[in-house]
Amino acid sequence: xxxxxxxxxxxxxxxxxxxxxxxxxxxxxxxxxxxxxxxxxxxxxxxxxxxxxxxxxxxxxxxxxxxxxxxxxxxxxxxxxxxxxxxxxxxxxxxxxxxxxxxxxxxxxxxxxxxxxxxxxxxxxxxxxxxxxxxxxxxxxxxxxxxxxxxxxxxxxxxxxxxxxxxxxxxxxxxxxxxxxxxxxxxxxxxxxxxxxxxxxxxxxxxxxxxxxxxxxxxxxxxxxxxxxxxxxxxxxxxxxxxxxxxxxxxxx
Numbered sequence: 270x271x272x273x274x275x276x277x278x279x280x281x282x283x284x285x286x287x288x289x290x291x292x293x294x295x296x297x298x299x300x301x302x303x304x305x306x307x308x309x310x311x312x313x314x315x316x317x318x319x320x321x322x323x324x325x326x327x328x329x330x331x332x333x334x335x336x337x338x339x340x341x342x343x344x345x346x347x348x349x350x351x352x353x354x355x356x357x358x359x360x361x362x363x364x365x366x367x368x369x370x371x372x373x374x375x376x377x378x379x380x381x382x383x384x385x386x387x388x389x390x391x392x393x394x395x396x397x398x399x400x401x402x403x404x405x406x407x408x409x410x411x412x413x414x415x416x417x418x419x420x421x422x423x424x425x426x427x428x429x430x431x432x433x434x435x436x437x438x439x440x441x442x443x444x445x446x447x448x449x450x451x452x453x454x455x456x457x458x459x460x461x462x463x464x465x466x467x468x469x470x471x472x473x474x475x476x477x478x479x480x481x482x483x484x485x486x487x488x489x490x491x492x493x494x495x496x497x498x499x500x501x502x503x504x505x506x507x508x509x510x511x512x513x514x515x516x517x518x519x520x521x522x
Contacts, residue, residue: 272321273329274346280503281396281438281467282341282372286333288363289346290353291320297348299378301412302400304442304477307347313414315379317354326359327366334367341394343372351379357388370394374440378417380425389429396438396467397426402453410446423457430461439463443470443485444477455491466492468499 275287291297293312297320301311330342342363344350350373353359360371370393377397379385389395401407404419430437439458443451458466468489470479480488482501489497 270329270333272326273333276337276339279341279343280469280500281440281465281498282343282394284339285341285343285372286337286339287346288326288330288342288344288359289321290326290344290350290356290359291346291348293320293347295347297352298376299349299352299414299417300376302376302442303410303412303446304444304471304475306471306473306475309476311348314352315414315416317352317379317384319355320353321355323355323359323362327362330363330366339369341370341372342367343374344392345374349376349378351375351385351389357384357391360388360391364391364393370436372396374398376411377422377426378413380429381421386429386432390433390435392435394436394438395429395433396440397429397463398440398442399423399426399454399457399461400442400447402447402450402457406447406450410442410444427461430463436465437463438465438467440467440469443468443480443488445480446477448480448484448488451488452491455488455493455495458492458495462495464496466495466497468492468497470500472500 272289272292276284279285296307296311298311363371372394373392374396400410407419471477472479485499485501489499
């Protein structure tokens with residue numbers, strides 16, 4: 270498997286089979302998040318193009334799907350999935366070939382583009398990242414590519430949420446650098462009104478310290494009126510991946 274990895278046990282998605290639609294030797298992204306489990310090296314780009322042909326992804330899926338039990342098929346991997354120009358085509362064709370929900374994890378930076386909005390709208394579930402409350406904290410935590418602005422990201426998330434017909438999740442990664450901003454993050458979440466707020470903290474290999482269960486549950490109580498799940502709420506099941514080495518390359522330690 271070159272483009273498919275997992276399945277992995279996800280506190281948000283159960284048994285999730287990953288698709289790395291970029292599948293490049295180096296991480297391609299619009300962010301260089303300080304907590305990224307894939308390491309600090311990143312090739313910044315905002316260029317959308319076809320990195321992996323859809324037929325190659327479907328060929329691997331056709332081979333592996335009868336052999337495994339999964340809950341979701343998730344676009345995630347070594348970078349920002351919306352950089353793939355064929356994301357919409359891949360979502361459409363995967364939904365035609367099987368019945369499991371298709372998920373896209375996104376850092377929300379390209380969500381202001383009409384083509385990206387159209388393609389993300391094809392997914393059954395979209396999970397958008399929001400770790401920061403301002404341009405200052407965006408630079409501190411997510412280290413964005415040049416030209417990316419916090420206010421545009423926030424507005425894009427709000428606009429997408431209003432028109433999206435699928436299930437919308439808001440993912441927030443909690444760490445020492447933003448735990449004091451949790452109350453403001455909760456206020457932004459109330460403005461967005463996602464179907465679910467997902468509070469994570471780096472539990473896999475990461476250069477950033479995780480928050481304790483007590484700290485995360487204290488922050489969880491700030492999100493009044495919203496459905497919230499945390500990384501500490503659900504136990505992970507032991508799942509044997511197709512290839513442990515390839516899974517670690519795309520999901521971290």
